[in-house]
Amino acid sequence: MLNLTSPKRREKLYKDESIVIKEADKGGGVVIMNKVFYERKILNMLQDPVYYRTINANQEKKTLAKIKQLVSGPSSGNMTAKEKDYLTNFDTSESQFYGLPKVHKSSEIKNAIHAQKGEYICCPNPEDLSFRPIVGGPNCSTQRLSHIYPDLLQDRFEKEFILEGLRIILLNNTFAFGKDHFIQTKGTAMGTKVAPTYGTLTLGYLEQKLHHQLATLWGEEDAESIISKWKRFLDDCFILWNDNVDRLSVFQQLLNGLGSNIRFTMESSDTKLPFLDVLVIKEDTKLSTDIYYKSTDTHHYLHFASCHPHHTKTAIPYNLARRLCAIVSDDNTRDIRLKELKSYLIKQEYPETLIDNGILKAKGYTRSELLSTKSQENKTEIIPFVQTHNPRNYNLTSIFHQLNNILKDDISTKRIYKDVYDWCLNMVISKRFKPPDGAEQLLAKVHHSPEFTTNQFSQSQGKIVTLTEGMSTHERVLPNCNEYQHFLLQENCARKIHVHFRRQKDLFKETFQQKLFFCEGFQRK
Template identity: 45%
Template sequence: MSDSDSDEEEDLVRNKSNFNPIKGQNEILDVVCETLNNLPLNNNENRKIKCNLTIEEKNALKSLSNDESIVMKEADKGGAVVIMDSKFYKTHIMNMLSNVEYYEEIPNNSDRKTMQKIKNLLKRHKTSSSLTEKEEDFLIDYEYSESNFYGLPKIHKSRKIKEAIKSQCSEYITCPYPDDLTFRPIVGGPSAPTQRLSNLLDILLRPLCSGVKSYVQDDFDFLRHLPEKVDINSKLVTLDVINLYSNISSSLGLEAVEYWISKDPEKINGRFSSDFILEATEIVLTNNTFTFNGKHLKQIKGTAMGTKMAPTYATLTLGYLEEKMYQKVGEQFNEEVKNYIINYWKRYLDDCFIVWKFSDNELSTFKTLLNELNPDIRFTAEESTDRIPFLDILLIKENDVILADIYYKPTDTHQYLHFNSCHPRHTKRAIPDNLARRICTVVHDESIRIQRLQELKPPQPCATKQDKFQDPTINNDT
């Protein structure tokens, strides 16, 4: 292994290489490089490229993109495309941004100042945190640009839209001006000044997530943590944190990061000091600036949904609060309840789950305890004695056994890549294969599994899934 290879392995992040070998060192290598350089840039220029869209569809798409009276956004969940009146959309977003607890308007673009803060950070920690030359270049040597703010419509939480879906029973649903529609705030800044620093922090902090007792990676990992047998009188309980990303104060988040670093220091790359990580995290949290509708704004509370480190940061923050929760549970409940909660309380980001086998009064006490952990972090709860959705899984309790089924929100479109598109054939063939593999992984009951596999066939218009395992009327607002 050459020295350059070992240096590349040491770099946690780095810019794309533009290295070209020096001529004259190897005759064969020179010939290969010259041949590649002389190849035409577009070897398909004489071929007719199939297009997914007809001429009429192209013209329609161009017309829609030029129509300033509408805004098209992907739904927050379910794969639907939502077309909204632009005034309706902008009014809702501006109402969101006018909340002075979370946002403030700034006079102009402050990206240059933010980049200078990052450069100063690297200078201050030149000795305590030994970044490689390529890591430093990655963090500051690139063309940065201001972030844009947009909102993804949460149609799955709109009662009016769900009622329209049931009544209209069509591929295209019309629901004029639903006043109960909310939006998920997204700061789209892949080239923002803090984005690359956030990327580095995500790499450094992510190993700490394995130390969070409740942590699950995804729905498949969650299934592995389900108990094989449960009390026949137990309840299925899910809890959701209200607007988690927006409600984590910077002081709480930094306190949580410092706690996990001090608890598991061996999981942090030894080249980076805790002071560097904490200062870098603060820069990312306090310099989230963006533009919307011609205005420059700054998020003053919470973390941006869109920055790379956000999921890891949120996981560690709630994990920190859970450590306090375990301590308080030990003070208010007996040893059996405490150990049970520690072992069976599971969480994916802001979605929490537990099979509750104790009394309703104890459950009420536990929910109150959760909502007293921090004044900004509030939990909502749903409970059921027989079935409840969690993530993309429908959990069904039959006697002392929990069965798992695939769950789709009522607003899910079930739309996938069209087979006549010009994507590679192996990509299109992989879609039904992956859908079937997911069903076989999640659903262990043979009768449910066979039915779900049959449902992968093209459905009849307005088909419903009325059976003993799937209830399409379940509201997954959690």
């Protein structure tokens, strides 16, 4: 049994160089592996010449030079000087490769779970354990270009620029594992934000190709019927098949003939079949749905004593119950699943009253209401203020309200960004908390290169970040909260803010300019 409540125990486990700790690919479990076993498995993956190739050294600077050549070329069109500077003028660091253990696909682990029936399962070095490859690096050379790709699909950008930028991202995905350097030679560039978009567009094109082939083979009416029953989420597909089984085999052959590098595996059943987290059940001519959990799912929800904002923890029972009420179609089965959920949450020390209230609130909606899609047409465009949660921090909302007039009238801050009052008001209204790393995240942390950059901007979240070693980030708009609580409420605050802003030029002025540039240059249509 692991008792991680003691910082000394966590530190001892963290520094143990004979083991590797990773979160399971699915199910929420934590996996402790022998380091030699883990490294052997990962190196076996990286030695596949079809997908990876060893390179001599870090190639981040060479890749960044290609991006600079791209943005300075004729195809960059109406790209502004600030946009070019954002894409090319930053310090890079090499991405790191690691693997998340797919415990749900290991027969040895499943057998151990069935035999041991405990909260902690011992299954040393299972040879059939595979890993999900992950490339992680917040500051690789292609990351910024990849992050702004959805916004490049605008009329002011040339088609040649979009395609060449995509080639750079896909063909220059380099990373390190240990002291060795590798480049991905096949497949969508792992770890890039553009990868899901690129994959979805590819499958969308293949679906159009499939429709044409079905119409040629079986006629337009049958093709329309099959496509209307075909459902897909990214690369997971589902279809209701009313035709004969022989045609189903032909259909799979058509799918696998759409592209030389794509292969569909198929699972079929006359009674029930899982799709994502939904179990579809067929009884005669009637379909019903139930929640689907993998056998390796730990139901390890956030512990109520965890250092997270109170409103986050109080919302968990309701949101989990709401999910069950939306998925489970039969009322009796739904009530059974809600009782199971209550037992899982009690193990995580959630108050029973809080759980009951969350379940009661979720059951107050009809299933059709829960399944309906809410309109996003009138959604206000705002810049969120994000900070790492710390229960000892002061509430910054009241401080920002007191600062509004000072920031609005001060000569120095007027030059930093436009319409200070409205910006600050929106920022306060849209306050968000980033949870701190828990014990699992700290123990399973990936060690990136120490060449990290401070005061960099996270494009994916639209916020200012300071990158620290590993995967964690500490977001802030102003420095130390305790310092500012004392500092901002003193007399002659405007004069002191003016002096302090000059002292904190790199932290405040440049990062806010970068933040506003990104939102205006790439996000606003």
